[in-house]
Amino acid sequence: MNPTPKKPVGAVLVVGGGIGGIQTSLDLAESGLKVYLVEKKLSIGGTMAQLDKTFPTNDCSMCIMSPKLVDAGRHRNIQILTNARVDKVEGKPGNFKVLVQKKARYVTIEDCKACGECSKVCPIKIPNDYEQGLVTRAAIYQLFAQAMPSAYGIDKKGDPPCRAACPIHVNAQGYIALISAGKFEEALALVRMKNPFPGITGRICTHPCESACRRKEVEQPIAIDGLKRFVSDIEKEDKTDLTAPPENGKKVAIVGSGPAGLLAAWDLRKMSYGVTIFEALPVAGGMLSVGIPEYRLPRTVINKEIDYLRRMGVEIKLNTPINKNLSLPDLKRQGYDAIFIATGAHLSKRLGLQGEEASGVLHAVDFLRKVALNQSVNLGEKVVVIGGGNAAIDAARTTFRLGTKEVSIVYRRTRNEMPAQPEEIEEAEHEGIKIEYLTAPTKLLIENGSIKGVECQRMVLGEPDESGRARPIPIPNSEFTIEADTLIPAISQEPDLSFLGGKEGIRINRWGNIEADPLTLETGAESIFSGGDAVTGPQTYIDAMAAGRKAAISIDRFLRGQDLRIGREEEGSQKEYILADIDGVQYRPRASMAGLPFERRRSFDESCLGLKEEDVIKEAERCLQCAGCSECLECVKACEAKAIDHRMKDEQIELEVGAIILSPGFDEFDPTIKSEYGYKRFANVVTSIEFERFLSASGPFKGEVRRPSDATHPHRVAWIQCVGSRDPHIGKGYCSSVCCMYATKEAVIAKEHAPDMKATIFFMDMRAYGK
Template identity: 25%
Template sequence: MASKNIVGAVMVAGGGVAGMQAALDLANAGYYVYMVEKSLAIGGRMAQLDKTFPTNDCSMCIISPKLVEVGRHINVELLTLTDILSVEGEEGDFTVTVRKNPRYIDMSKCIACGECTKKCPRKLNNEYNENLDTRKAIYVQYAQAVPLKYGIDAKECIYLTKGKCGTCKKLCPADAINYEDKAEEITFHVGSVVLAPGFTPFKPTVFDTLRYNDVKDVITALEFERYLGATGPTMGHVIRPSDHQDPKKMAFLQCVGSREVNRAANGYCSSVCCMYAIKEALIAKEHSGGNLDVTLFYMDIRTFGKDFEKYYEKAKAAGIKFVRSRIHSVQPESGGGVKLHYVTDGGVSTLEFFDVVVLSHGLVITGETKELSKSLGLETDNYNFAKTSTFAPVALSRPGFYACGVFTGPKDIPSSVMEASAAAAAATSKLTPARSTLTKVIKVPRPVDVTGEPPRVGVFICHCGINIASVVDVPKVVEFAKSLPFVEYATNTMFACSQDSQEKLIALIKEYKLNRIVVSACSPRTHEPLFQETLAAAGLNKYLYEMANIRNHDSWVHAGHPAEATQKAMDMTEMAVAKAALLVPLKENVIDVDPTALVIGGGIAGLNAALTLSRQGFKSVIVEKDSKIGGNANRIFTTAKGESVADYLSDLKTRVQNDSNITLALNSHVSKVDGYVGNFESTLSGGQIVKHGVTIIATGAKEYKPNEYLYGENRRVVTQLEFDELLKADDQAVAAAKTFVFIQCVGSREKERMYCSKVCCTHTVHTAVELKKKNPEARIFVLYRDIRTYAQKEDLYKEARDLGVIFIRYEPERKPQVSQNGKNLSVKLLDPVSGHHLVMEPDYTILAAAIVSGQEHELGMMYKVPLDEDGWFFEAHQKLRPVDFATDGMFMAGLAHYPKPMEEVVAQAQAAAARAVTVLTQPKMTVGGIVAEIDQNRCSGCGVCKSVCPYSAIDLDDKGKAVVNEAMCKGCGNCASSCRSDAPSLRGFTNAGLFAQIDAAL
């Protein structure tokens, strides 16, 4: 490798949430990223979602900061409308050739004012809204799209197809239309490739009995998602599509195009549909004010993720009905709605009317992706998902190629994000020598010191094309602004955000010696960073900036009241000026980062995290409380893919023990913690003090010790791990046994443990298959509540059934009865399908015992990180920050977070390492800006601020006065509002500034 050229850049293909996360982690770890996206904008499927389960967070709200970050990242080069043509070479030095298709819009000129689209005569189906409404031939994919630039649909544009029209070119105020735009081939070099091509929703057109093709009131879940969306075709109003009336009864049909090998040929479970259907049902009920009856028709409910089971329970409590059934057909009714013909679990054939039927369609790999895999030489499975191994879950068959998201199997957002970070780590494991060789650094002039100068405020009032100016009398606002105290200069601008306006802004700052800038335009949530950058480029401290949102909060919502809207714009501008006049430059300080990680827990997660960090060139110390490493994996026989865990583990242990970057501290635990991100100081039980910049918690979990089913009383009743140990030891009694009963959900999905342990169904099914293969005569019974062999694991379930494993469901109210007569075991249960009592006399009863948390509350307290009520460590954000803690510099991996199978543990470990690298890779960290500070002259040392700080960023110093740790403060201002003597103040949101705003408002 050393002799070869290693390129410090990575290509990420696909701009969905997985691709974006990978790109950000790569770019923040010192690699230049080419992000290739085939559509007009990044955002992917997540941008189409209304809410996300199980928190019901708004999808767009949580994704848009990421969109903006990717769009603005100096080391992410966004190539939209781009197809990959070829990737030549080998890991470390690939040559990529892509085709950049024409947008017909000069992106440097387009200001996204929307004038073009308004007058474009060509109406087309709007894919973003699942074709439920229309868009024009010149369009943006969605309102918050990044890059926010229009594009022309060349196949549909009248000018481009017929040479006539040209309306948009005539209307464009920025002269951005270029009909002559041509496709171009571009070649660039990268060290590795991350593929995140995503999925397409299954098209239910093949099922003629479901009548999706011809009945309006049968819709897909993604279509329904758009109906629920505030930006959807009905702005969130739930309707019956055939007549737009409020529906009274809705049905969700699960597994449409999943777990189906006849018409759809998709044997796998799509993993997310149960949850998204429950979510849509809950939200629909909420939107309808409770007057909606929702029934979900399913085979197994698969709510296996963190907090999913509680969500399912919540849905049941909210009155959503769950009917285990098979669907026969759907018949339209003449007055709208449909008759649903289904057969219940007990075999009862039923007809029921519903206003709307939603098909919970699965996730499938697109034809394009299939072709891409082929052309790149990547191995795929029967369903076109990319092949990976349990122990290298994001590495593809061709060296140098990595994947994340649905490309390797159906999965939800947090799993995709986890894999994305993992892929970032894996994709750079061989590129370390080239780190930071191709990345750019933003150079800004040293800010001019404006301390002591009287405020000289510059005010810029934006027309936003006609978005603002058609309602608000902009010149009047400008004149008013000129009359305000401290305003030195005020002007209007057509598009404040356009490149030329930015340049003009810089020139005016210099010409008029402006030292505070107010822009009255759109939302600071989207545009503040842009203007702040411009200030910095002009040599002004970027915090000397304030925005008035006269578009989103004014012109767009008061179009019918221009006079009031103008008055409001004036008031808002006055408020901004009043605050701006009191702004002071804020300092950002630099702290050192100790480039070492402390990894707590030496199981599969901890070991993988440490090894991943080592490959990135970082040292780590693994703290393990046991006398040996390996954790629970020491007891596991084989993976669901049949790989030997023992072989893997011994290799892993050897690699760890031989790695000079890794230090092992066995028989130890952390006893004391000081410091914060970049500069932790942890004391181990042996007295050893470890200085580290980040911490990865990988403390694992335990198998539940059942107190049911005669466990502990009869030695033929064993847990899954105990049975694995017997298999590993080639136990003769097991080999001779003829009858096995597996009981699922032992201790899981119970009141005191309302979660699914996620791995047990697959483990059981895998074990059953192995037993059957060894001894086809063995009689195997699996007693279950719902079989949850999600994703491609469903194949195993099918295989087990094909091999003759008998699956019998039980109701939680009527659990199997295990009794013994001497040594002989007897298991009795009521089969809810036949209504008969069944009795089995197994040689072994294997209990799928729950995975229970280590309840590491003390550790949590020491590192100031939270645990949830089940004792799992609680991440910063359940969707988008699945391995981070809210406390900076703290990460987690493995079962400490939630039960998960080994491939997910390894991915999460790599992800945690990748996230850690984004901290460790910077020798210095910038802190400060909008953070709290304490005026110690006002501090009485009462400690209120310390108690209410959610980030533990405040401590009392040796004089008993409060101090803020800028590295930990996130700027919420809780301290500032809780102190009775106003000792803390939040920079950028000071009392004086906010008072000035209030006063200017009135």
């Protein structure tokens, strides 16, 4: 027995929203069929919407098309799916199943009034593809004035490399765009949505955002940290959002007030938890306060931004170390529901040379802490620093400010391998600090229990070691001596975990760090989490910040009884991002930071004074706007209809139709293939569609025919026919069948616009029908 055949579906899919697809949809809809009109752009209209006049009647193209746009948009039998494409088709005639991928528009069509207020405040300017790139448009835009649907949409290309590289996803492109528009307050507010400490970050962050910046492929990356610091420094009235919800009755203890602890405290307080920070030192900030010299990070900046936490209700207990008098189990007994250990890495690693305990040997971490806490240090006239990281540079530059006459840094590799920030190395050299590259200490010279010098040996670089850097190999018989009154080893740091009693269930790995799950930061102990340098060993400030945010998310989920692992793929730095096209980008040098005059460098006044106000907007304008929309959210504020939703997601739509009609239109031939015509090399060589926009009264030049090179009126214009057709050498041996009429039409209209202009058409033979 044969099964009863399925009844054909009374619906039709039309693919392509040009004039052909629109007219087809209207005819089908009038006959009573349901029509799904799929178009890849934000609006239907296709190429005809870009034309000035139609051939052969030379009527206004939009005058003919706009009534059809309105009819299609209002017809009850037509459903328009813009920003969409067909992904999959299954079935047979009469019964097709179609999968349509509809990209997020980020604007609700039903709510949008197409008033354009959003576009007015958008700081992004990108080439207007409807206008063939002749002018720019905002990232939120309407394709053309008569567009159907009559609604705006947002052009998002993906994650920009700067934000993808940032471990805490600060929206660098967003605040740079706002700065370029002179909106400094708005830029600072956007920074603080992800990072409440812009003043600190703008001074000491290792800025992975700049390392990823696309602009560096042209000349130098954007001064992203400098721009962030600028908007923080010029803030006249503190407008930081310090509102926090009422506490929910659950308490979290944070051990350590460094970057990880501070950001965890901020996020957890915003999540309604009562938060207390326990700090062993007499000052808050951890290494920010006792590891980074004041000439790099003024204490006023640290205190201002840490005070935000206190104003939000976070309690910070100074001089309160965790030890046998106040242990982690004690904190649990005091009612803390979760504990985050963020104690950093405050112990200096040893050189391993005999005599390291002698008088005059002062490890960098201890030295910098003493100076920060105003404790006396006696350095003598000659100081030698061992190491090549930021701590080594900080120690050397600090001794210079304390009056030392000779300061030398000994580093066993070259400058290229030096882990310190390049700008810090340059500043050290500018201050007269000598750096002995390819040099390693081999022996400490001790007399009467005090350091007198260090014996060194020259190195040569060999094959890469486990760190990926070239391994230093000693050169035989190259020993020499450097005199020293003080020796400051600064080769690395490690956590001080002496406060752990061994009964908490926390495991220590073979490197002396706390073992914690890399995703959730759970330790082996119930309700105890750990992150930052205590887990990883010494890393960067921004990495510690990321650990604090990760800990806050985990603790929140833990206290809510939720899964700690699901849906956390987007935390931390991301590997996928979009890059802007840099072809044709003009050279524009990066703005330089102002510095303290050399004669004032013996003080602890801030040495780097930041960007000058007159340079800031110009520097921000160098941004290539890789992602299109920067998500600065200014459009959201401007939209009274509340139609904009930046969280809108792509969607898949399943359709059942009985027939499919393809009317995808055409893609314009790329004239750069025919290099002999000089398109893109010579400004005054344009395509026919570009010239249509010249002629159109609604175009970028309001119908005025002008040369792109200098905006003057051309005296002679030549049209070249058959470009991209009748050419078997490029696989296009066919006749396009339209360019004869097209060139004639444009020449006629151009003469109407500029009667004195001489128009010449170059052709093989004329195949157009006469009129």
